[in-house]
Amino acid sequence: MDGLGSTGGTSGGRPAETRDRDGEGRARNARPRDGLGRPLPYGTAGVERQPEGVVRTPxxxxxxxxxxLDAGKPFHAHEVFEDAWKSGPESERALWRGLAQLAVGLTHAARGNLAGGARLLRRGAGAVEEWAAKAAGPGPGRAYGMDLAGLAGWARELADTVERTGAAVDARTRAPRLR
Known part of the structure; x- marks a missing residue:
């Protein structure tokens, strides 16, 4: 996240803004973020960001x-799942993408974007169930010790809850147990 570049032009009648760029010139937002991934003003103390592109074992x-997730940082958990989706074998990408969607769904539900949160929770639930069915055949889906059927149930229940109550959730207390 070094170097700055100009976006050039205007956006919505505003003057051209400076954009954060990485060493290769790609746009990278260097603003600090809170635990739910919301950008904070420059100079504000945020939570430590997850490094991008880390290759981990499953x-x-x-x-x-x-x-x-346990720390109430589902946005940051999504980045960990995203790394697995991008660096893992093609046969597992749908699994990690679905788990990333569950984490982003929880993020949105905690931020108060209830419709978006519910939609992503249901999409992620469907994705992990679909992957489990293809990977292991019928029966309870498990991968790397994760109870995929249980995660899908958690996601659908949370989606129903946020739609029914119309209230944001606490990400820490509503975080799923992956195993």
């Missing part, structure tokens, strides 16, 4: 993501 991914 077991390491599950342990790290669970620790972040």
């Amino acid at each position: 077991a390491e991914t599950v342990v790290e993501a669970q620790a972040l």
